[in-house]
Amino acid sequence: MRILWLVLSPLIALAVGLFFLGLSRRVMARIHWRYGPPLYQPLIEIFRYFTQKGSSHGVLFGLGIVLSLAGSIVVILFLPFGGICSMSGSGGMLVVLYMMLLAPLGIALSGGEAANPNASIGISRKLMLALGYELPFLLIVLAIMTHYDTISLVDIVSAQRETASAFASFPLVLSGIAYLLILPAMLGMRPFEVVHAPQEISSGPIAEYSGPYLGLVTIQHALTTFIGISLFVNLVWGGAGNPFVFFLKMLVVLAFGLFVNAAFPRLRVEQAVRYLWRWPTLIAFVGLILVVTLGR
Amino acid sequence: MVSPVLLIVIPLGLAFCVPLIGMVSKRFARFVPVVACLFNLVVSVQLLPAVLSKPIVVDLGGFGAPFSINLFVGPVGILFSLLIALAGFVVSLYALAYIDKGPTTRYHTLYLLLLVGATGVVLTGDVFNLFVFFEILCISSYVLVAYRGDKDGVESAVKYLIQGALGSALLLTGIGLLYGLFGTLNMAHIAVQAGSADPIPLFVAMALIVVGLGVEAAIFPLNAWLPDAHSSAPSSISAILSGIAIEVGLYAVVRMVFTVFGASSMLSFLMFLGVLTLLVGELCAFAQSNIKRMLAYSSIGQIGLIIFAIAIATSGSITGGFFQLVSHTLSKALLFLAAGYMIYRSGSMDISSLEGMGKRMPLTAFAFAVGAFSLVGLPPFAGFPSKLLIIRGALADGGALLALLVGLVLLGTVIEGAYFFRVIQTVFFKKGDGETARCEAPAIALVSMFVLVALIIVIGVYPSLIIGVLNSAASELLVRADYIGRVLG
Amino acid sequence: MDRNQLTKWFKAPTKMAHKYSLHAVYFCTGCGVIEIPPTITARWDAERFGVIPAATPRHANLFLITGYVSVKTLRAVIRTYEQMPEPKFTVGFGSCPINGGMYWDSYNTINQLDKYIPIDGWIAGCMPRPEAIFVAVTHLWTLIDKDMADGYKRYRKHYAQYRANQEQVLGELEWPPLFQSEREG
C-alpha cells in the first residue's frame, strides 16, 4: 500500500498542481472580464513543449532542472495529503524545509549555466525574496513546532485534528495570519512576481528554457504551487482526514492567493523584502513569543 | 682552583696590552678581546660548581672584611660574569668583522675596559669599589658610543655623558653619605648596620644611590639617554650596552636595594616603576620607525619587566627575573648584531629600508627572527620559560593587584609582539623593489650570531640547564643574612 | 470540444498541441503595436485559443512580425527567429513585411521579409485589424493540420541561400551559421 502511495502521490500532486495552474488562468481571465483558456490548457502546453526541440546550454542546464524537480517530488512524498503520507518518520519538518531548498537551488544552477543575465537577475531576486519570506516562515514553522512539541509534520497535523486547527487556537492564530500574509510570496504570485517578471526580465530564471526543459519547469511550477498550498493547509489549517476535503481546503487557499494576485501590482524586490520583514515578521514574532511564554 | 680576581685582572691587563700589540699589528690586536673574553668564560665556568655550593669571598690586600676591599663571587655574581663573558665573547667575535674602520685599537681597548668594569661591578663587595668599576664601565661606554665620530654619535655620547655624570655624582654623594653614617664601605658591613640607622639620612642615601645607579639601569624616567646612545653607537656596542651595561646597572640597583639596604618596603614601588618602565618602553618602541631606536626602547621595556619580576621578591619571580635577564641579554645582543649587518647593507636604519632582507641576507634575517621570537616570549625560544616563570611567580601570590599588574605586563608583551612582528614582516615578506642580490654577513659575524641562536633555542627547550644557577641567585638575593654571614665570617 | 476535435487529438496529438498553444513573440517594429493589446486583453481575448504572448523566443512557437522591417531590425528579427525552438511558425503582419508597403523604396527598409526568413502566412493590410490576427491563426491551424506550415523546414533546407541573402543586406553577421555545426539527434 505504501509503495502504491509512493508512486501515486507525486502523480496526484502533478494533477492537482496542473489543475490549479489551469484554474488560476481561468479565474484570472474571468477577473479580467475575459473568457479565458480551457482548464486543461497547461496540459496542452506541456505536451507541446515536450514535442519541441530544446536548446541546451550545457550538462548542468538539464541537470539543474532534474535536481529541482526531484527535490519537489521528494518534498511531496514527505507532505501529508489528507491522511496520506508516504514518508513519515524520516526526519520530519526539518527535512522538508531542507528539501524545499533543492527546487530553487536546482533552477538557480541551471539558470546560471544558461549564461543569460536575465536569468541571473531573476535568480538573484528569487534568492533575496526567499530570504525575505523565509524569516517569517521560519518563525511560523518554529511556533507551530514548539507549540505541538514535535518536528514531525504528521504529528503536527494529527495534533491539530485532535484539538483545533492553528487558525482556531489562540497563540497560533497570529502565526496563521502571518502565514496568510506571506503566502503570495511563497507561491510567487503578484505582488511578489518580481522573480519572473516577464515584461521586465523576460521571465527571469526560465528565460533560456525551451522544449522539454520548459516542460519540466512548468511541471515544477505546478508542483511548487501544490507544495506551497498543501504546506499551508497542513501547518495552519489542520490538514484533513481524507484527500477530498484536503483538496477543497487547498482550493480555498488558492482562491485567496488568486484574488491577491489580481488586485496588486508588482513590488520591487526591496519593497517586497521590506514588507516581508515588517508586518508578517512582526506578527509571526509576537506569535512565537506567545507560544514560548504561554506554552510553559 | 683559579682565583676570581683573575676575572678582572687578566682582561684589565690585556686591555692595556691592546695598544701595545696594536703598534706591532693592528690585525693581531683585534683578537685580544676575543682571547680575554674566552678566558673569562672559561674561568667563570670553572668557578661555577664551586660557587654554587659555597660563595667565594676574596679579600684583597690580606685584611679581612670589613676592612679590606673584597670580591664576593656568589651565584648572582657568577651568573653575571658568565653572561658578560659570553656576550663579550660573541660580540668581540662579531666585531672582528664589523669594526673595520677608524681607530680599531682604541675600540678594542675600550671594549675590554667596559667588560672589565662590568665584571668588577658584579663581583665586588665594596660600595666604593663598585663606584669605581661603574665609572670604568660608563666612561668607556661614553667613548664607544661616539666611536664613529659622526655628529649623531658625538651628540648622543655627550648627552649620555652628561646624564651619566649626573648619575655618578648622585651615586658618589650617596656613597659619601653612607660612609658618613656607618663609617664603612663594605656592603655586608653596611647591611648589618642599616637596620639600626637613622631612617631619614639612610633613605636619602638610598635614594641618591638608587637614582644614580638607576640612570645606567634605564629605569623610567631616568632612561632618556638610552635610545640616543643605543641607536647611534656601532651595533656591536649597542649589543653590549643593551645586553650588558644596563643589566649591570640593574644588578647594582637590585644589590643595593635587596642586600645593602634590605629595603623591602621599596619593593612595591619598584614593582610599579617596573611596569611603568615596561609600558613606556613598549609604547615608545611601537611608535618607532628607526630599527635601532625601536630595539633600544624595547630594552627599556625589558628592563621594566625584569625590575617588576625581581621586585615581587618571591623566589619564583626572582628566578624568572634573572631568567628574563639572561634571555634578554642573549636575544637583544642577537637582535642588535643581526640588525647591525642589515643596516650596514641597506645603508639606513629605517625599518622600511629592511624590505627584502629575508632574501638578501637569509641567515642574518633568520637570526633576527629568532631573537625577536625569543624576546616576545614564544616557545620554543629562551624568552618563553622566562616569561612563564615571571607570570607564574606573580600569579602564585594570588593578589588582585598583582593580577592587574600582570595584565598590564601582558599588554606590554602584546605591544612588543606587534612591533617585532611588524619588523619580521618587513624583513621577510614585504616585496621590496630595490636590490635582490645576495649580500650575506661575513662568516665570523654569522658564527657569532648563530652561537646566540643555538643558546636561545637550547635554553628555550632545556631551561633546566640554567635554572639551578638562577635559583641559587634568587636565594642569594632573598636571604640577606647569608650574604652578610659569608662576608663577615 | 466536439467529437471531431477529440479524434484529431488521438490521431495527431503533436499538431493539436501546437495549434492550441501558440505562444507568440510579437516583433513590433513600429506599426502594429497598437493592434496587439486589444487582441490579448478582454476585447478579443486571444487566450481562448491558447495564443498568449511569450516572454522570450525560447518559449514561443509563433513569430509575429508586425510592420515594416528596417535593416537594423532585420538583424534582430533573424536572431529571434533562429532562437525559437522548432517547430516554429512565422506570420508577417501588415503589408510592409510583404512588399515594403509604403516604404517600398526606402533606403533602409527591406521589401520582402521572406527573402531572409521563411514566412508561413501573411496578413495583408495597413494596418489589419485585430480580427485579422484571429483569421490568420485559424488559417495557420489549417496549415499545421495539412503539414504546410513548414517554414522552419524550408529554412533548414535552404539555409545557405537565406544566409547569403541576410549577409547581402547586413554584411558580416555576428553569430555563426545556425545549421553548420548542428548534430541531429
Next chain:
Amino acid sequence: MSLELLMVVALGGSLLTYVLGRVSSRLRNGFAVLVSLALVAMVASLYGKALHVSYYEDFLGMSLVLRVSGLSWLFAMTASTLGCLSVVFSLSYMKGKERTSFYYSMLLLVNAAMLGVVLSGDLLSLFIFWEIMSWSTFLLISYNGGPALAAGMKYFVMSFVGSLAMLAGLLTVYGSFGTLEFGGVAAGMLSASPGYILAIFVLFGVAFGTKNAIWPFHAWLPPAHSEAPSPFSAILSGILIKMGVYGFLLIIFVLVGLRNFMALGADGLPLHTVLSIVGAITILFPTFMAIMQNDAKKLLAWSTVAQAGYIILGISFGTSLSVAGGVFHFVNHAVFKALLFMVVGTVEYRTKGVRDLDSLGGLIKKMPLTFAVALIGVCGLIGVPLTNGFVSKWLIYKTLILERSPFLALVALFGTWGTILYSYKFLHNIFLGQLPEKYKDLERAPMTMRLPMTVLSIVVVLFGVLPGIPLSVINSIDTSFGLKPLNVTLWGLASDTGALNTINILAAVFAGLLIVWLVLKSGGRKVSVDQADNYAAGAAIPKDKYQYSVGFYAPLTRMVAPYLKDFMDSFYMRLAGWVGGLGSGIRRIYTGYVGDYAMYIVLFLAALIFVQLTWSPW
C-alpha cells in the same frame, strides 16, 4: 605507536623538509608528501587507544604529557588528513613561487603543532604547541606580502592576546592546584568556587574564542583567510581555527566538567546561554557579511566565521545530541570548507591569481570537475540533504527545537538561507554565467589539485549518505564526556521524536532524479547552443559584457548594508590607533634636550625624597 615518535616525525619532518629544499625541490616535495602521509597513517593507527605518556619530566617543575583520547583522535585525524591533502594540493599551487621550502616546512610545522595541541595531556604543552601554531600560522599568513601583511599582523596580535590570556589562566590554575595535567585540573575543579571557574573559563574562552573567531573576536579571520595562500587557507579554515572548538570541548567537558559548566551563573544569566547567544550572533552577522563580499576567499572566510557559530551553538547546549551535532559539524566544516578553499585555489592558479567574484564567470566550461566538487562542497555548506552538512545541522536544529529554543533555531535556520545566498553567489560568479574572452583557453586543473578535491568531495557525500560512520566515533566521544549515548545507525539516528533516516531520503531523491531524467531524455531532441546564443531582445550579445555578477545582491545590500557595521573590527582598529597615538605621545617625554633629561633625574630624586619626608611610605 608511540606518541613521542609521532611528534618527532611531525616536527622533524618539518625541519628536514626545509633542509631537503636546499638540496632539491623535487626531493623536498616528495618528502613533504611522505611525511604528511606517514602522519595520517600514524594517527589512524591510534584509533581507539588511550595512551598517556610523560615526554618531558621537568619543564620548570611542570611535567609535560602527551595523551590520546577519542576527542583528540578525531581532531588529530582531521588535522593530519587535511594537512596531507593540502600538501598534495600545494605541489602545483606553489610551483614557481618563491621560498617554497619555507612554505612547506611551515605548513608541516603548523600541522605538527596542531597535532601537538590536540595530543597534549596537560595545559602547558597545550599552550606551547598553541603558541608554535600561532607564530607559524602568522608566518604563513604573511607569506604573500602586500595586503597579507596587515592581515597577518591582525591575526598575530589578536591571537597573541588570546594566548596570553590562556597563559594567565593556566598559571592561575597551576597556582591553585599545583598541576596542569588534565586529570589533576579536573579533580581540582570539582571543588572550586563558581567565581573561580568563571574567571578561568573566561581567560581560556578568550584564547579559544579568538582562535575559533567567534563573534567579538572574529575580526582577524576574514583578512587572514583571504590573504593566505589558498592551500593554507584550507587548513586555516578547515582545522586550525577549530582548535578553538577543541579547546572549548576540552574546558567544558574535561576540565570544568559539564555539571559545573551548566551551573555557572545558573541563577542569573547562565554562561551556556551566553555562549549560545554568542554562537547565534556569530551565525547571523557574518552570514550577511559574506553575502556582501566580492572576493571569493573573503566570502568563504566570513562563511567560516558563520559556520563556527553553528559549532559553538551545538556545543553550548551540552546534550548528547547537540554535542554530537557540534562535533560532527566541525568535521564536516573541515571537509567542505577545505574543499571550497582548494576550489578557489585552483581557480586562482589557473587564472593567475584572480579571485574577484566580479571578473570571473563561466568557468564550468573549462573546469567541469572543479565545478562539480565546488557544487558538492557548497551543498555540504548549505546542508542539502545527502551531504554531510545536512546531518550535522539537522542534529543542531533538532536540539534547538527539543530544548525549546526556537529563537536560536530561527537564527540557525535563517543563517542557512543566508548561506544559500552567498554560496550561490560564489558558484554563479565563478563558474556559471558567461565565460570571459580572456579565459577562453583556460586549462583544467592539474592532477595534484584534482586529487585532494575529489577525495574531499567523496567524503562530503559519504558522510552525508552514511552518517553512521563518523557518528559512531562521535558517539564514543559523547560517552567519554559522560553524556547519554545516541542511538546511531549506519543511516542516521533512531530516536523517538523525529528520527533521521538518510536511506529513505537517498532512495526518494534517486528515484525522483531517475524519473525526471527519463522524462527529460524521452522528451524530444535537444541541441547544444553556444553561450553567446542567448536571448537578448534579438541582439547578438556583446562579448564580455553580458555577465550579471557585479552587485549580485545589490538591492539586498542597499537595504542591509547601513545596519551592517563590523563595529568590533573598527573598535579593534581604533584601539590599535590609540596605542600608536599613545606611543607617539609618550615619546614626546624624550625631548632631545639634555637639560630636560637632567631635570628628570633631579626631579625624580627630589620627588622620592619629598614623598618620603612628607608621608614616609617606605
